[in-house]
Amino acid sequence: MDDLLREFLAETAENLAVLDVELVRFERETSDATILSNIFRLMHTIKGTCGFLGLPRLGAVAHAGENILGKFRDGELDVTPRAVTLILKAIDQIRALLAEMETTGSEPAGSDEDLIGEINALAGDSAAPTEIPTIFAPPDFSDAGFPVAAELLVEVAYALKHDVHIASEIEVAPEPVAPAFAAAVPRDSETKEPATASSSIRVNVEVIENLMTLISELVLTRNQLLQMQRGQKDNEFKVPLQRLSHITSDLQDGVTRMRMQPIGNAWNKLPRIVRDLTVATGKKIELTMQGAETELDRQVLEMIKDPLTHMVRNSADHGIEDGARRLAAGKPETGTIALDAYHESGHIFIRIADDGRGLDLDRIRQKAVANGLTTEAVIATMSEQQILQFIFRPGFSTAEKVTSVSGRGVGMDVVRTNIERIGGTIELSSVAGRGTTFLIKIPLTLAIVSALIVEAAGQRFAIPQLNVVELVGVSDRSGARIETINTSPVLRLRDRLLPLVSLRGILGLEPGGRAHDRFVIVTQVGANTFGIIVDRVFDTEEIVVKPVAPLLRGTRFYVGNTILGDGSVIMILDPNGLSSAAGQIATADSDSAQGKAGVAADSEQSSFLLFRAGGRELKAIPLELVSRIEGLNAATIEHVGGRQVVQYREHLMPLVPFDANHQWKESGLQEILVFSDNGRCMGLAVDEVVDIVRDRMAIELSSARPGLLGSAIIAGKAVDVVDVGHFLTQAFADWFEITAMHGTARHALLVDDSPFFRNLVAPLLTSANWKVTTAADGVEALKLREHGHRFDVIISDIEMPNMDGLTLANAIRSDARWSQVLLIALSSHAGESDIHAGRNAGFDEYLAKSDQTHLPENLARAIRAAKARGEANDNLRKAS
Amino acid sequence: MNTNPLCLVVDDSRVIRRLAADILKGLGLRTAEAEHGLAAVEFCRATTPHLVLLDWNMPEMDGITCLRALRAMDLHPRPWVVMCTTESGLSKIREALEAGADEYIMKPYDREVLLDKLVQVGLAERA
Helix, strand or coil: CCHHHHHHHHHHHHHHHHHHHHHHHHHHCCCCHHHHHHHHHHHHHHHHHHHHHCCHHHHHHHHHHHHHHHHHHCCCCCCCHHHHHHHHHHHHHHHHHHHHHHHHCCCCCCCCHHHHHHHHHHHCCCCCCCCCCCCCCCCCCCCCCCHHHHHHHHHHHHHHHCCCCCCCCCCCCCCCCCCCHHHHCCCCCCCCCCCCCCCCCCCCHHHHHHHHHHHHHHHHHHHHHHHHHHCCCCCCCHHHHHHHHHHHHHHHHHHHHHCEEECHHHHCHHHHHHHHHHHHHCCCEEEEEECCCCEEEHHHHHHHHHHHHHHHHHHHHHHCCCHHHHHHCCCCCCEEEEEEEEEECCEEEEEEEECCCCCCHHHHHHHHHHCCCCCHHHHHCCCHHHHHHHHHCCCCCCCCCCCCCCCCCCCHHHHHHHHHHCCCEEEEEEECCCEEEEEEEEECCCCEEEEEEEEECCEEEEEEHHHEEEEEEECCCCCCCEEEECCEEEEEECCEEEEEEEHHHHHCCCCCCCCCCEEEEEEEECCEEEEEEECEEEEEEEEECEECCHHHCCCCCEEEEEECCCCCEEEEECHHHHHHHHHHHHHCCCCHHHHHHHHHCHHHCEEEEEEECCCCCEEEEEHHHCCEEEEEEHHHCEEECCEEEEEECCEEEEEEECCCCCCCCCCCEEEEEEEEECCEEEEEEECEEEEEEEECCCEEEEEEECCEEEEEEECCEEEEEECHHHHHHHHCCCCCHHHCCCCCCEEEEEECCCHHHHHHHHHHHHHCCEEEEEECCHHHHHHHHHCCCCCCEEEECCCCCCCCHHHHHHHHHCCHHHCCCEEEEEECCCCHHHHHHHHHHCCCEEEECCCHHHHHHHHHHHHHHHHHHHHHHHHHHHHC | CCCCCEEEEECCCHHHHHHHHHHHHHCCCEEEEECCHHHHHHHHHHCCCCEEEECCCCCCCCHHHHHHHHHHHCCCCCCEEEEEECCCCHHHHHHHHHHCCCEEEECCCCHHHHHHHHHHHCCCCCC
């Protein structure tokens, strides 16, 4: 294609993007002459350039658009949505023609008479010519003061009357000029004189991409040199090599920055989309954009463009209610969609928030069931947040009807997949009647990443450093050991059982080899943490990500490959893929039907340890509470004054039998579940550890029997759920007292819709010397306020029926009676956006439910922190 | 050192700037470019061009304002200014000439038109 034409296509595309945005702005501020003249000028430029390049069809459409804009400018035509829509149509047509030219290299044949006719009809001059330039009124020669002008006018008028494209100069007889002459002008290869007053230059994307490739190679070569030097003693190469290394890093930074583009480029289309939607649906929507200048890698930008567009479209189409409904709900008639972008810790955050109706939980429930994603029974036990997550599942769409704007077959599942593919995450929060917020977090660049190089079965692999949380060396001698529970490997890490995947196992590498000294790479993907077992760990390297070969695309464990400093090609592991494998292994042996559901939604479930003690019935205990599972030699158990203790890690650990009539064995193996807290341990003696399963907590309470919370169906089996607190206090009467804060009982209100959770937390608090009152939801809690109850602290769940925690917090903070109470959120969802929302609603602290063992401690800490802040504020007030 | 006449092309369209520059170079001139009136004025503060091709509709500073500014600067030697625009209204042409434009040509123009102008002001010769 001709260079000039290519330049024209690029320039016009830019102009059109600006036109879209400006027109939408203009429609709202029709009195703003600056915007209008800007719009007029852009359309005018497009038309003018078409004339130069001999593009009559394109020029005619632009001319029609300019014509109508001119009438706006001169006040001859009112700015109506219909008129703006027509101009936008003209822009779309220009865009379509440009797209065709892009592929064919020449203006497509045909005519746009219909559109132009429609536009001219609106402009009120159906006779208006669409050729360029327009005919003007016969010149007035009476003014003799300007001979040159007069001569010129004669000439110009002559040329125009004869429908000549070019107005020529006085002495030259007007003659038609081939309009396509421009393409034939030979290009001068000499360097241009410098353009003036311009601090930026345009560079072809290809040039930058090539540069990036070269830098990548340079990084590899640098790594290679560093690798060679690493084994050497200090020599004369060391210092220059370090310099080279630094310069390479700086260069890499520089080029990476060159690839950066403001996210506003991806937002350009959005005002137009929202505008079209408001016209189509009759809603009033304002789109606000903040941080449009926030920059990110253009490759990343390309990948999030479509997801962003989709989400904004969803918000406008389904999120924002129509004006009447909004007014009825006490909201302003105009809905708002707010886009917000900012940098934080090597990531870019993009927030898309609307103040619409929020997601319809009931509809999601119905849809999820109707589409076979889950069952009525299962969904009944799920929290709001868990139900919301269904919109990210394949085969789910909340659109009630397919409108002209949504329903293009792209669902939120594709959005999530796209975002996760570039190492990002997406979080969702929605409050009924108040709106929906998405928070997207993505890395700034993809091309070069820091990675940890590991080895399994003699092969090396790279794991993106972004996902690596920590490394744990494991061996039989060290404290950390890989335990196997019912064929699933787990690692006990600081009171948390971590599911593991073995790289050897999962990739089908030969087993055996160095089995004694191994490493676990603690890896995080979204909210999931799991461990990857590898044989060796090398160091971290900057690696250049090369896309994975098509042959390997079927496997979900690789994201690409790279070349290491020593020249070898290795695979880059996909933590996402491995994480799902970790989930599968954890449920592999559970009942198949339940197991299937478990894999699909494993982040919303808890792990349970199943065991038998004092009978054939299965007992279950939340796995988070168990520190360790030990098989003790029964002979080592000492019986002291009717109690049992054992030497355990240089301490005496008290043992408590689950069954009061437990017969202690003289020899053989005694299975012990170890609980620990604050450096103290206690062992619960059981008969047999059966399994670890993942499932939802769906517990029915039974009559109070000491040591049991109730019964539940877990993994398709009826089990008794154990009350750990009961046994802890048996071992240490003062188990919880260390966390008690004051001698006098203080009064806490615990608000949670789960009876199981209330029963789990209330005893913990009671034993920490708290007086506890419970309520099942916000409504119940506020009733207590009406009855004049007062509390020192209110601990509330977030997702609850009738009135959720955020609404409750708002209600508490907006009434004098409880406004001074300490408010602590306790939720199973403690993502950044959740915490943010909680703080906004008035919570002083936000704790994660998952960390139940440390609950009393965390509560005590939260109360102390909140009090300290309160006192600091008081002091400030006094000081000022 | 190239002593060929210098022409400043002022237009907000990259395509038109390049097109004009290509024609002018073909005619043996040196060229410089400015994307709006303000940039053109800046340029002329440092370097006086022999010829200015000046668009009318531009952001930042339009052609007529730029023209007045250039004339107010009283440059030596006085550059030739040719208004190049699709603004075809009589009042516009008069306004430009009053402000000190030497010539007024309509867009789109081509090599022939430009060559005639250059010959006329003695910046080029017809081969």
